[in-house]
Structure formats: C-alpha cells, structure tokens
Amino acid sequence: MRCCTVLAALVAIDLVLARTWLAEGRIGKRPLPPFGALSSDGQRAALARLELDQPASDALTGFDRELGWCVRPNASRADGEFQIGPFGARGARDYAPTPPPYVVRLACYGDSFTFGDEVKDEWTYEALLESLDPRVQALNFGVPAYGTDQALLRMRRDGLRGARVAVIGLLLENIGRNVNRYRTLWTPRTETPLAKPRVVLAAHAARTTGATGGGSDLELVPQPFATGRELAAAVRDGSILERLAEHEYWRGRPAIPTGEWSALVRVVGGVLAYRERTPERLWLDRDGEPRRVTLAILEAFRDEARARGAERVLVLVLPMKEELAAFRASGRAYWTEVLEELEARGLEYLDVAPALAAEERELERNASTATLYVASHLSSVGNSVVARELHAWLLAQRLVPER
Secondary structure, three states, rough: HHHHHHHHHHOOOOOHHHOOOOOOEEEEEEEEOOOOOOOOOHHHHHHHHHOOOOOOOOOOOEEEOOEEEEEEEOOEOOOOOOEEEEOOOOOOOOOOOOOOOOOOOEEEEHHHHOOOOOHHHHOHHHHHHHHHHOOEEEEEEOOOOOOHHHHHEEEEEEEEOOOOOEEEEEOOOOHOOOOEEEEEOOOOOOOOOOOEEEEHHHHOOOOOOOOOOOOOOOEEEEOOOHHHHHHHHHHOOOOOOOOOOOOOOOOOOOOOOOOOOOHHHHHHHHHHHHHOOOOHHHHHHHOOHHHHHHHHHHHHHHHHHHHHHEEEEEEEEEEOOHHHHHHHHHHHOOOOHHHHHHHHHHOOEEEEEHHHHHHHHHHHOHHHHOOOOOOOOOOHHHHHHHHHHHHHHHHOOOOOOOO
C-alpha cells in the first residue's frame, strides 16, 4: 500500500512539474520534445517579418523561393559594418566579371562561418585574405544558417564569377542541416523558423520530387512555399510539419513518445534529442544518411564547380568553438576519419583546426586578451588564421600568379 502511495505521489509531482516548471516546454533556452512549429518569441517575431513579404530596409537576408533564404544584393546595415554587393557577395568591393590575369580569384560558398557572422566586412577571412596579397581576390558567397546543400544550390545559381578556385566551407555542424527541411526541427533554439530545400540520394529517395541537377546520385527536394507570407501561414497553423515531413530526417527524433504530460519523459526525451543532434555522433555513423548525403553534396560541388571552370575545388573544414576546445584537450580530432574519407573520394581539403589550436596556445602564452571566437563565430583573430592558412595553401599549390 505504501509503495502505491509513493508511486501516486511521484506521478502527481511529475504531472505538476509538467504543468508548472515545464509549462513553456523548455529548460532555459532549450525547447523540449515534441518539437513543434513554434517555440519562442524570437521565432514569432521572425514570422511577423515574413508575413510582410518585404524585408526591413537594413535586413541582409530575405525569403528566397529556391534557396529558402539568401542575402539581398545591395543590402546594408545602418551601422555600415555589413554590406552586400550588387551580385550578392559580401562587402562593399565591386568585382569585374573576370579577374585580371595577375590575380587568382576564389569563390567561397558556405554558411555563417564563411559569411563572417559577428565581424565587420573587413574582418571576414575572405577580406583578410585579400589584404594579405593583392594577387588574390576572394568573393564571399556565404549565407548565415546555410546547409552545405544550400551552398551547392547557390553555386549552381550564381556561378563562380570567373574564379579559378572554388571553396566550400564545411562547418562540421552542417551535417545535421543537410538532412533537414524545417530549421527548428534540427536547431530548436533557432530564431529563424524557415523552410529549406534539401537533396537526397536518388537511390534511396521514395520518389522523384524535383529536377535532378549536378551529380546523378542526388535529387532535389524543393521547399514548397512561393512567398514568405505563405510560409508564415503554414508555421502559424502548424501545417508546415506535415508539408515538409517527406525527407525530414529530424522529425520524430528521438523516436520515443515524449508527450507533454510527463516532466520526466520530456526531460529524458530532451537529453536524447540533443544527443542525437551531436555532430560527432553523426559523422562517426558511417552508414547514416547525414554522413552519406553530406559527402555526396561535397562531391557534387566539386564536379559542378569544375564543370563551371574551376581548376581547383577545396573543402575548407571549420570547427565550432566547442570542437576546437575538445580537440585541444584530447589532442584528437574526431573528424580525422572524415578527412581520410574526403581524401579517398579525391576531395581536396584544408582543416584549419590545428592552426587555430596553435594560435590559441600562443595567445594564452602571451596572456593576450584576444580570442579566436566572438561568441559562436570566428573573430577577426580567428579569421586571420583561416586567411593565412588559405594563403599558404594557394602558394604551395602555385595558384598565385608570379609578381
């Protein structure tokens, strides 16, 4: 009888905690499963802007029918620290359609690390690379929050602008984005509740959902919304989860019925959900869809960039702050096996983690207050390391014209 009483009390406490402590479905800033279409005031504010179907005058990005979202040509922030050029490359500098014969031009595609979130235009690694050597031009086609798949699709659309070298920035975290269609299901804390296209391996696709482009083993699954207003309406009524369910890898992960009535079950579900979203786990799962798709995207980027005239295609491997800290602490990079796979597939790569770690040790030795990261992105110091590494690679490959 006593056991039943204790059990009933525990169940009651669990139910009360679910309706009080977890009433908003989150612990701190972390939403708990089941992940829905909306989970924060920031996401609701983003929807209000989408519903206008007209970005604010100083918004750098906006809804994009093909890519989900993209930078806006000629956009700029009021403080002047962020500008987008006329054809969508970051920075105020204008570039001729083709570079002079004494210049090697790079076209750099990727996410916010390529774009240079949290630093001014002149402190991105592309701008710092140009300042190192006037014989180098580095066009910044990065877009915040992009997956590697979106970077590939943008390169298909916007091309290389006469670049001899195509660079695809691979933040290791991107592996989870590449199998995602509704951003909040991969990154529940995001304040950008946006839909994105993705590509699937053709051999495993349930059906052809779009035109095949580039690599014959990839099929495009487009995002279905024609306007930001239409997307916002689907988020508001929750129908977006069903409309993007096909090929959404993160729907229903973790695969346990968390519900909203039990605090214990929701907390356990949250632990499992965020554990499943760890990039290390995804990269070390050799047969997992995220790894196979990401590697196929990198191969497609290489093949299509070459078809567009690139002489060399480089995968620039970038670690997050936490990954660099773990690398320094253990002396081991969990992505070593991934680098071996890139090499086996004939993909040239440059891993900047060792150089970043060496720079951080030097800063500590000199008791410098400088840091490699601002908050979650590379600082001007971190970007200068990437620029130096890229410059050294260009020189070693004899890609920089003689003076």
